[in-house]
Amino acid sequence: MKLTINNETYDVDADGDTPLLWVIRDNLGMTGTKYGCGLAQCGACSVMVDGVVTRSCVTPIDAVEGQEITTIEAIENDPVGKRVVEKWVEHQVPQCGYCQSGQVMAATALLKEIENPTEDDVEAAMVNLCRCGTYNAIHAAVKDLAEGGAS
């Protein structure tokens, strides 16, 4: 099966029902995308598929064949993603950092879809779990981006 990830096409030797997460991590060796729950509960595995945030732990690879997949490894190649990372650094968001690939991915997807999201937009989009409780910092960073800090 052929998958397009971060603008590269890969010929992947895996069954079609294999979750995208494990192909990215094990077959491709890109470990920035994290396994947390395997049930689409936590969001640590978030990637973008055609710009839409997607939980790769429950996404079989045959569902994303031919689509543009973006992982955290390429986030700074995306102008919006780059600004999100900058704000994550400015607001010193991560603690343990394990969920943060997914958090950055969710924020990037949100801002690519809605340039100036409202409070409700942010609440609806930023739903990934963080056991360290960096939610205040995430919120501050996204608010900063939503209010034009991104540009």
Place this chain on the structure above:
Amino acid sequence: MKNLKLSPSQQDQFPTGEPVNISRRRFLLGAAGATTGALVLGFGLPVGKARAQSGGEVTPGTRVPAFLEIRPDNTVRLQSPFVEGGQGVFTAMAQIVGEELDADPKSFVVESAPAGPDYLVINNQMRITGGSMSVRTSYDTMRKLGASARNMLLQAAAIRFDVPLAQLTTEPGYVVNSSTGQKVPFGDLAEDALDLPVPDSEGIKLRDPSTFRWIGKPVDRLDIHDKATGKAIFSIDCAVEGMVHAAVQHAPRLGLGVGNILNETDVSAMKGVMSIHRLPGAVAVVAERWWNAKVAAEALQVEWVKRDEDGSNIRHMPDDFSTVAFSDHLANQTGNGKAGEEEGDVGSAISNAATTVEATYRSQFVHHGQLEPPSALARFNDDGTLDVWMPNQAPEQFQSQIAGMTGLEASQINVHSPMLGGFFGRHFLYPEANPYPQAVQLAKEVGRPVKLIWSREEEFLRDPLRPMAVVKFRGGLDADGMPVGLEAISATEGPTEGIYGHNPDSIDPLALEGLTGKKYAIANRRIAQIYVKTPAMLAYWRSVGHSMNDFFYETFFDELADQGGHDPYELRMQLLQSDERLSNLLRAVGDLSGGWKRGPFTAEDGSQRARGVGMASPFGSESAAIAEVSMQNGDVVVHDVWEAIDPGSIVNPAIIEAQVKSAVALGVSQILMEEAIYENGEPTARNYDLYPILRPDQMPNVHVRIVESGAKMGGIGEPGLPPVLPAIANAVSTLTGQRVRSMPLSNLRFES
């Protein structure tokens, strides 16, 4: 197009969290050679067996080369005795060492130190990353270490330029000749400095704190960009050449072992399956890919049978164990227990009191729920050594256990401690709750390196629990409504006695901390424990005994205040009159919240709200919190938490603020919704769907004030948590008129 069948050379490039050649090191800092041309302070210090195993020959925290490498580009590589897991300790270590070395923390590259006597910097005899101990117990040692390194660089420069030492000084990263103005980067002097003896740390002069550039400042964390871009390497990300993957299916109850496997042949034929293994209390599948291993491991139909008493330190889980019944079992305990703290005569104080108050409080079991599932990567090397990468909060303890199970010498076992994807007490040694013994056994059986990952479901099945307690309080008030006696008898098991065994002649102080150690002027007190052994495996959990005991005490305190007709904030203030530190702290949190305002009151959005207050004295620090709550559709909403913390003195205020917010989040999560429930000996929840943890929309706005009283330095990672729970419980009681005497609040029904 890329072909995904990786060649070994490609696999070599996989991250292991440390340079790849470290595993075969004969030198403590053998990995330093990975940097071409590095002039390494540490290179050439062989760690002989005797030295490595005997703490007696090494004074921990003194051998500069064991900690520091200064590279030609002037970056400083520091081996941190403490593991980074989000608490910011790598940055704090760089600040402390950098301050005395005279090197900007920004120029530091910090890694977890290997196991070894040099790193036993807690009271010069041990180390764990836990107990909120890292910075406060190593602060002086790490300062001296930085100062020693600076001294060695100065001496090296004095020799090289043949000038008196007194003529030399430093500025960040450079030795400066104050007569000529000539500057030499530390990186150019590092090799010469290596040949010099490490100065006697006793005679080392430390910097005047009033001149600190980095200690006490909100220095940016060193790991943020890597963590925002997926580059940080956790145990679960580690990989080595030739590695295969493994997954397990655990017995549904601890104490069961593997009987017949009914479909072994079928599972052997599943995609990617290489082999099936029988482990103590589990079956494992090894495969080329973890997903294949996991699917196959879960497909195995195992007849679980009672395990023999095999000497392992596990508790055999009864098949009728129920957490609801166990809570009642604790509540049905009678007697006075064994006192952990006693002052005056509480019996007669309460008998003679004008008013008495009695109440029973309950807590629940909770999971750690760290987002990174446990994993371990084990590799036996041709030279007889063994490398293990695993999340751990105590490298020497893990090394010693692995030595015991493999028959290897400790010095043959290289423990790698990658960043932790959260820990909260999860990654200490707990019998059969860490995956490394399985990974080591599998690596031995398959003859290849094995990375074992526990699925979230396997993790929740084997995660050892924060203890449960039922506390019976009695309080006595005088005619003015002032407390004259307080008794608390907790039926519980402390985590330490749970893990290492109960000593009937003593008390596990962690069982009662937070009931004990209160500073209110109540003349007659008795805090006691009735020891009740728990059928489940127990663990440390962020803030340990304080994670429930301050909830009990401080919430009952409000009952006393209400019965006596006193405002709970004012009563605390009155009973802390003679304690300047705590009076100031309570005032600080009141001020931070805009002045104490109990309510109920109507908020701007029209909702009815109330506030509550709680205090705690955990881990050498003092903390106080005020919470504001409302009710929405029967659920408690926590809007704001104001918290003041006094750790005595500080290293990084930004990290402290982040840690307090983090601790608040875990506290809010625990009291609102967390509860590990067992029925028929098995957990009812094995993932976040049925064990919910705090979501972003449930997070209060947290406001932090740091109070530096100048008292002895206290801890930071845990002390923020305990006061939040009673602050919320007390606010809910004020708002609803209903007493909150148990957690989580999601189990309670409120009338209003």
